[in-house]
Amino acid sequence: GAGVSQSPSNKVTEKGKDVELRCDPISGHTALYWYRQSLGQGLEFLIYFQGNSAPDKSGLPSDRFSAERTGGSVSTLTIQRTQQEDSAVYLCASSPRVGQGYNQPQHFGDGTRLSIL
Amino acid sequence: AQSVTQLGSHVSVSEGALVLLRCNYSSSVPPYLFWYVQYPNQGLQLLLKYTSAATLVKGINGFEAEFKKSETSFHLTKPSAHMSDAAEYFCAVSANDYKLSFGAGTTVTVRA
Numbered sequence: 413g414a415g416v417s418q419s420p421s422n423k424v425t426e427k428g429k430d431v432e433l434r435c436d437p438i439s440g441h442t443a444l445y446w447y448r449q450s451l452g453q454g455l456e457f458l459i460y461f462q463g464n465s466a467p468d469k470s471g472l473p474s475d476r477f478s479a480e481r482t483g484g485s486v487s488t489l490t491i492q493r494t495q496q497e498d499s500a501v502y503l504c505a506s507s508p509r510v511g512q513g514y515n516q517p518q519h520f521g522d523g524t525r526l527s528i529l
Numbered sequence: 530a531q532s533v534t535q536l537g538s539h540v541s542v543s544e545g546a547l548v549l550l551r552c553n554y555s556s557s558v559p560p561y562l563f564w565y566v567q568y569p570n571q572g573l574q575l576l577l578k579y580t581s582a583a584t585l586v587k588g589i590n591g592f593e594a595e596f597k598k599s600e601t602s603f604h605l606t607k608p609s610a611h612m613s614d615a616a617e618y619f620c621a622v623s624a625n626d627y628k629l630s631f632g633a634g635t636t637v638t639v640r641a
Binding site: 416443445447454455457460468471503505510517518519520521522523525 | 563565570571572573574575578619621626627628629630631632633634
């Protein structure tokens with residue numbers, strides 16, 4: 413696709429339920445990133461992938477959060493046993509490869525707005 | 530640890546007036562610095578980035594930013610505000626290959 417695609421755009425679920433958020437990066441981009449945007453914490457890095465491997469998972473808030481990437485393309489962020497503090501906008505970004513050189517900007521999707529009741 | 534501080538959570542300007550958004554960084558190594566813009570219900574769009582090639586960086590939509598090492602600043606400016614500039618703006622820093630650390634954001638409103 414032309415840009416990073418995230419689904420669903422909005423998700424409302426009850427506390428304690430599991431949710432899966434999907435990210436489809438720009439075709440050919442080998443690096444993929446997840447961020448969380450919340451009122452209290454601002455924008456926070458969660459995890460990134462280079463290909464299918466995740467060298468840095470340090471930003472995941474708890475062991476209820478996990479992410480995977482298959483085929484070097486689509487990624488899924490899973491939150492188990494959701495809590496109200498998980499309510500936030502989850503943003504995905506991709507770049508041609510890891511690195512902050514001039515040609516490696518992170519391109520962001522429009523996010524998934526998650527609301528936990 | 531690398532971090533940025535954005536001064537002012539809200540800025541209100543008149544249409545046609547100068548837009549100035551302030552960002553100071555803290556980094557133990559030469560940083561990569563970025564400004565992103567976010568429109569309502571959308572993701573982040575890169576305005577410009579500093580990667581040490583030049584201290585004055587020109588971006589999209591008429592924005593530019595100047596890197597000042599002595600002041601550890603990377604302020605964003607636009608000479609003449611347009612109504613379409615109303616959005617939230619984020620300064621970000623990265624001292625490694627992948628992790629962006631964002632400021633708290635500055636919301637810009639433009640008065641007609």
